[in-house]
Amino acid sequence: KAGVTQTPRYLIKTRGQQVTLSCSPISGHRSVSWYQQTPGQGLQFLFEYFSETQRNKGNFPGRFSGRQFSNSRSEMNVSTLELGDSALYLCASETGDQRDTEAFFGQGTRLTVV
């Protein structure tokens, strides 16, 4: 069974630009969550999508947005990039319709803003 796939693995962008990251969940999983990992803050929850609907949202500015497609693949977008957006962005998938199950993570996209 294929794992969670995130593309691209690495990205370098300039301040002010926008970026789109992609996540393909495990087959059969309908929930996709996004997390930002930085050295100072650990893993911070961005948002979660289930069946194409945003179900939960963390405390990030509106520059961070996402969407989910009918095949459960998800994208997140960051507009007007700032230096502080440099981080490892992780995507996690799970079934989404039951409790007490673990989330499976992708390898992440390392975003560097210069």
Next chain:
Amino acid sequence: DQQVKQNSPSLSVQEGRISILNCDYTNSMFDYFLWYKKYPAEGPTFLISISSIKDKNEDGRFTVFLNKSAKHLSLHIVPSQPGDSAVYFCAASAPYRGSTLGRLYFGRGTQLTVWP
């Protein structure tokens, strides 16, 4: 506001000995707890979990203990091996919109180093 805390950023243990990683939480609504292991440049890998209806869960060399009254959990690794060297994250979740998991709250991680 850090609802899950791992107060030890690092832990160094000799191979063969026990590693004990600790985690505290503040939200009494948390009812499911997980431990993840993370190597550099990789995503977190699920290790073991525990529901709040239990106080212990074991899987091979890994045991998680939950003390709800103290809002504390710990991960024991026995015996520790050099390949266990990684960052360990504690995570918790609360019921959300019915039965679904929804969101994980993570601690900041503990770097475990197991030396020969």
